[in-house]
Amino acid sequence: MSLTQFSSAWTMKPGAASRAKLPLPLIATIICTFAFIALLYTESLGFLSSNSIFKIKSCSRKDSIFKSNDRISNEKTDALLIDDRFDFDPEECTVGNGKWVFNRSIKPLYTDRSCPYLDRQVSCAMNGRPDSNYTHWEWQPEDCILPRFDPELALKKLRGKRLLFVGDSLQRGQWQSFVCLVESIIPEDKKSMKRGRIHCVFKAKEYNATIEFYWAPFLVESNSDVQIIGDPKKRILKVDSVAKHAKHWIGVDILVFNTYVWWMSGLKIKSLWGSFANGEEGYEELDAAVAYRIGLKTWANWVDSTINPNTTRVFFTTMSPTHQRSADWNNKEGIKCYNETGPVRKKGHWGTGSDKRIMKAVSDVVEKMKVPVTVLNVTQISEYRVDAHSSVYTESGGKLLTEEQKADPLHHADCIHWCLPGVPDTWNQIFLANL
Numbered sequence: 065m066s067l068t069q070f071s072s073a074w075t076m077k078p079g080a081a082s083r084a085k086l087p088l089p090l091i092a093t094i095i096c097t098f099a100f101i102a103l104l105y106t107e108s109l110g111f112l113s114s115n116s117i118f119k120i121k122s123c124s125r126k127d128s129i130f131k132s133n134d135r136i137s138n139e140k141t142d143a144l145l146i147d148d149r150f151d152f153d154p155e156e157c158t159v160g161n162g163k164w165v166f167n168r169s170i171k172p173l174y175t176d177r178s179c180p181y182l183d184r185q186v187s188c189a190m191n192g193r194p195d196s197n198y199t200h201w202e203w204q205p206e207d208c209i210l211p212r213f214d215p216e217l218a219l220k221k222l223r224g225k226r227l228l229f230v231g232d233s234l235q236r237g238q239w240q241s242f243v244c245l246v247e248s249i250i251p252e253d254k255k256s257m258k259r260g261r262i263h264c265v266f267k268a269k270e271y272n273a274t275i276e277f278y279w280a281p282f283l284v285e286s287n288s289d290v291q292i293i294g295d296p297k298k299r300i301l302k303v304d305s306v307a308k309h310a311k312h313w314i315g316v317d318i319l320v321f322n323t324y325v326w327w328m329s330g331l332k333i334k335s336l337w338g339s340f341a342n343g344e345e346g347y348e349e350l351d352a353a354v355a356y357r358i359g360l361k362t363w364a365n366w367v368d369s370t371i372n373p374n375t376t377r378v379f380f381t382t383m384s385p386t387h388q389r390s391a392d393w394n395n396k397e398g399i400k401c402y403n404e405t406g407p408v409r410k411k412g413h414w415g416t417g418s419d420k421r422i423m424k425a426v427s428d429v430v431e432k433m434k435v436p437v438t439v440l441n442v443t444q445i446s447e448y449r450v451d452a453h454s455s456v457y458t459e460s461g462g463k464l465l466t467e468e469q470k471a472d473p474l475h476h477a478d479c480i481h482w483c484l485p486g487v488p489d490t491w492n493q494i495f496l497a498n499l
């Protein structure tokens with residue numbers, strides 16, 4: 065698609081788009097291309113541009129003790145509501161089925177001032193975001209009670225262990241969220257942080273535990289992993305190779321993977337196989353969903369052939385939705401996620417920023433794996449949270465957005481990454497409940 069077509073498709077109104085019979089996936093793709101180009105490449109990826117996304121699936125090896133919940137009397141007598149939800153049990157509870165409930169008295173366990181490990185990119189309050197309602201929403205599954213994040217419990221579960229988040233900048237967000245959720249209960253001299261371009265390690269010394277992040281935005285290898293290539297057309301993926309990254313994942317006790325947004329550049333994915341006798345010219349161009357499935361199978365084969373499920377837990381976080389198109393949630397006047405102040409109320413809301421084909425690839429591949437993978441299914445719950453992205457309270461090229469840039473949200477609002485504290489804290493709440 066030429067640039068001209070590209071921008072005219074972009075400026076087309078949603079109605080016009082449907083008259084022209086532009087298929088939704090294409091629109092989503094275009095939108096995502098914008099997202100990528102604008103945010104992932106030209107802006108500072110920092111050294112830690114990976115994201116954390118969580119997803120939950122019920123294959124926890126915890127013994128499932130089904131406790132029916134008759135805790136009606138004490139705290140809830142005033143409301144006279146009978147809460148028949150049971151205590152969280154990954155086997156029994158579909159976490160994604162529920163709602164966001166506003167509760168002003170909820171205080172996040174950290175702020176972007178109290179936690180020294182947050183990137184500027186996600187430190188919305190420090191970057192000038194004036195409203196704070198987005199930090200007071202709690203996810204409530206319909207059938208069960210999701211326990212609040214307990215830092216002490218988290219550190220106890222990690223005692224003597226290595227926890228490694230692997231993936232893109234959303235996975236990095238989840239990693240930072242996790243570190244910030246636990247770090248405040250650790251005295252200054254009992255913790256350390258080492259940040260590298262690719263690999264970051266937070267240590268909780270008394271617990272002999274590490275919480276680490278490894279940057280591999282596609283999980284499989286590409287020519288854009290270390291030196292990020294701004295132009296998606298020049299990126300080439302080795303869809304059947306993962307060993308170069310994966311050798312750094314060996315010996316870890318708890319692995320949490322994600323990969324999504326980098327595949328959604330809107331272009332075909334240039335994919336290489338085998339030992340490329342033809343050098344980099346030997347690539348084939350594949351649809352993103354096809355290339356994704358092959359790449360994910362490569363990852364799955366590595367897990368199945370390398371991981372001992374008796375000693376290692378494996379998690380996979382599903383897609384973190386992007387919110388680039390306000391018509392998705394019926395805000396016709398909106399500009400992407402800019403100025404949104406609350407979650408979408410419509411149950412089951414699903415926008416064009418979450419690609420169903422990718423979700424299907426994840427369920428298909430994970431289902432067939434030998435090693436049990438706990439899917440942290442965060443997509444639906446995050447789909448509602450159009451209010452919780454960094455928007456214009458972020459940075460570009462290492463600098464806070466200028467007033468002019470802030471006044472131009474169409475080009476500068478980040479509707480991919482999430483403010484911290486924020487939605488990724490809930491992903492970690494779900495993660496901990498499954499750990």
Ligand SMILES: *[C@@H]1O[C@H](CO)[C@@H](O)[C@H](O)[C@H]1NC(C)=O
Nearest residue numbers: 139165166167168169170171
């Ligand atoms: C709101 O949060 C507070 C503090 O965590 C809690 O005590 C209270 O029960 C919550 N209220 C509702 C309605 O859930």
Ligand SMILES: *[C@@H]1O[C@H](CO)[C@@H](O)[C@H](O)[C@H]1NC(C)=O
Nearest residue numbers: 166168195196197198405406
């Ligand atoms: C924050 O939420 C409260 C309660 O729902 C509401 O009264 C208030 O207007 C909200 N503030 C903003 C800025 O949306």
Ligand SMILES: *[C@@H]1O[C@H](CO)[C@@H](O)[C@H](O)[C@H]1NC(C)=O
Nearest residue numbers: 223224225226271272273274
């Ligand atoms: C600390 O944890 C590592 C694995 O992360 C383990 O190899 C080592 O033996 C542990 N050390 C102590 C003192 O427990």
Ligand SMILES: *[C@@H]1O[C@H](CO)[C@@H](O)[C@H](O)[C@H]1NC(C)=O
Nearest residue numbers: 369370371372373374375376
């Ligand atoms: C895992 O544990 C089971 C039961 O103790 C044992 O049969 C199996 O061989 C172990 N698997 C590996 C890969 O060590």
Ligand SMILES: *[C@@H]1O[C@H](CO)[C@@H](O)[C@H](O)[C@H]1NC(C)=O
Nearest residue numbers: 194397398399402403404473
């Ligand atoms: C965004 O919200 C601010 C503060 O509520 C308001 O002043 C501004 O006009 C809004 N911008 C748009 C484009 O709606």
Ligand SMILES: *[C@@H]1O[C@H](CO)[C@@H](O)[C@H](O)[C@H]1NC(C)=O
Nearest residue numbers: 121160423426427439441444
């Ligand atoms: C995640 O949840 C959605 C519904 O919210 C479902 O359609 C999808 O299949 C789930 N994904 C996986 C991999 O389990």
